[in-house]
Amino acid sequence: MRVEALRKTYDHGKVVAVDDVSFEVPAGGSLGIVGESGSGKTTTARLIVGLEQADSGRVFFDGEETVPGAGRRSRRRRARIVQLVFQDPYQSLDPRQTAADAIDEILRLHSGLDGTGRVRRRVELLEQVGLGTREAAALPRELSGGQRQRVAIARALATEPRLLVLDEAVAALDVSIQAQILNLLAQIRRNTKVALVFVSHDLEVVRWVADEVVVMFRGAVVERGRTAEVLHEPQHPYTKLLLSSVPRLGWDPAHVSTSRRDFLATL
């Protein structure tokens, strides 16, 4: 997947949410998008999956430009290429639908499998995300946050997409469940060769899933590179600020605020 000079504004151009953003993700690769709140991460994610239309710029899959805004057929086609997983699975899961039915719905729409084939595939998908028969029969509210996110991931995988875009997909989970989901994603990527775009405000989380990272600030990419290198030796002052803002032993919120003020004063 490649995006080229994406730009998206709101409020008649007064808000520039995404400004000249370009990057690419190789087949089976993984890219982290990090930046503070309001830096344009979600807008970028929505542009990639076609939920928003760019003012200008282009999105390519396998070298082919996506046609914006078209009808049901092209939406279906795109769904088999790219899927989005949200922070809050309540957004994508129907409260009246069991996990099994939620997955079956996607298989009906996209797989062309018959009843038996769908059951087999559903079991496989649930297994892939580590859910058993009890969870399969449960409604979203009967599941934990981590389990719900697993259902959302299984559902996204049901179209066999080439790319999974995850927008703060672990942000609402406690740290041990975060770790489980991050491991799961790494495992899924190994087994299915699906590429990942992983959006997070948390650089430490990105470290575990993304080979490469782009750092966004006020809609623009300010730094990019191999994740390990960017985290080890950040070049841009904003990346340094982000890294020093991560809560850890000896963390001082007052110091973080001062550093941020100093950084903004340099612009």
Ligand SMILES: Nc1ncnc2c1ncn2[C@@H]1O[C@H](COP(=O)(O)OP(=O)(O)OP(=O)(O)O)[C@@H](O)[C@H]1O
């Ligand atoms: N539908 C919209 N209408 C108007 N402005 C919007 C809209 N969506 C996003 N914006 C603005 O665009 C900018 C980027 O928002 P975006 O949601 O992409 O940020 P983000 O990096 O995902 O932030 P967060 O970490 O808080 O989720 C913000 O200034 C936001 O207020």
Ligand SMILES: [Mg+2]
């Ligand atoms: Mg966001």
